[in-house]
Amino acid sequence: MTASHVLTDDQLVLLLKLLDGNCTAAQRHSALELIQANPHAKEILISISEQSILIADIHRMAADNYSGAPISELTSSSAKVLPLLLAIAAGLLIAASIGWWLNAFADRRALIAQVTGMNGAVLWTGDSGQILNSIRVGQKLTGGTLESLTPDAWIEIAFNDGSQVSISGNSRVTFSDLGHKQLHVHNGAISADVRKQAADHPMLVHTNTATFEVLGTQLLVQSEIASSTLSVIEGAVKATRISDNQSINVPAQHRVIAAYDQQLIPQKLPDAINNWRSALNSGSQGCYGKWKPASSDQHASLGTIPFNFKLPSGQVLNLFVAAFEPSFDNRPPIKVLSDSAITVRAQMSSPQYLWCGVTMQHSNGEFAGKFQLMHPTTQEFKNNVPFELKLKLNDFQLDPSLESLKRGLPPTPADLYVESIWFHTLEQNAGLELFEVRVSVD
């Protein structure tokens, strides 16, 4: 190899940027030219890709307390095909033994759906009772139960016919496809874009209070203990209330609330609003956190609650979270404009970095991204002294963990609808207490 083929530090960084998906069109062009012209660049790229695979192998083995037996290999010493196939089979068995068994195992069962997007803390319980917190995009699933564990968590699955269901916030849904698709929404919210189903095999969405029959449409379902709300975006859905077996058809752009103490009548979907204010003095509905009623010397407040989540690597992430779902209980949706802002009145017992974020959705309920802003520790944060922050939503950035999906997501929250607003500190409890949160337009 000649000296001219050796890569400079900048060229190495360029290759890493390319592999990170983080380069401009001009940088990509330069990187591809470099790879094509320079054998050393190809060698480095091969080395990096091999290292990535082997490092992942090492950590999977460590995560599964692997005994250290050698990995099987596809040898090249023989020109015959059989040894290669046997080696591939051996590789599969080893892969299964190191814990990356799911797809191979699941292939023998009915794989009915695939994870097409996810973010945050999500659990999947398969039909053999195995609980996994390391599901990932692209993973194929048998029937089972999906849980999104925090207000900012989200997961989207696609059934084999392309029907998509997304689950967000603190929600738990069991799904199956034994002739016809069924969703049991135990609690929380789902949105679904359902492909046309056979007339005698509608998708059935069950909640605590109703069953919805879906033949092909876009809909949102919110399930609570004593009521459930169906919002139909497109098409029509038949809703049957469990308590009296009464049924109605809900047309597009209408919703119905199924509860024993309300009339089962479709209503037009409410228009969006641009301003919103929390009402902690009225109670804890629509809140996630430790609610305290007003006292003689303090307003009602919402404190954070700890949430521990084990990453696939084994590392435990500690978040202290408080959140609001402004559109709970059939309140109108909040549409964010380019000059919208979030104002928060709060206090902390030990000042730390504060993250504020919003989970956004499109008008049809489809996930539209999470945007956040980290506010550094400043003089505004003093021990147990109330402060007020005004955060412009245009300054919020897409959550870095959604980097790989960013091309399919809007770049800012403008013109989207608020699903939840959340605040958290990381690793240590800062004693964050929220007194009021407002969304307003300047």
Place this chain on the structure above:
Amino acid sequence: MQSRTRLSATAWLMTRDTHIAEDIFQNVAIKAMTVNSKFENKAVLVSWCLVTLRHECLDWLKKSKRELPLLDNQTLELIDAQWELSSSVTTGSKLDILRDCMSSAGAEVQTIMRMRYFENLSCTEVASRLGTNLTTVYKRLSRAHMGLKACVERKLPIGASE
């Protein structure tokens, strides 16, 4: 370099997710074992596996709404040709050597490699997690890769290194 790592690494170059790359490799391996075609020799089989693997990667990218692969077909072909020239060290041997090199590499290298290739974090996320800037992450990653490459090549059996 051998077929399993080569196939998985090719899938990683397209998907940039080590776990997805492993899944796709497994799918291709299952197809290779069940396909109703007879392969004349190993080269034909590997070639078939590579073509199938690329299609699987493209399908996955579409289904998961990811961006299209960053490397075009022509570049992938060139990299593949280079792979053909690589050594015949088994994955098992190379894995053991890499594990040795990783264990002596220091906590910083181990942490950044784990975040990037096991947790599949982007460099932006790694920077955020480490509380540093993106340029520093690229530089550290670059040093880590080159250090591991040199270490592996030192420890490979004579005649096996590239």
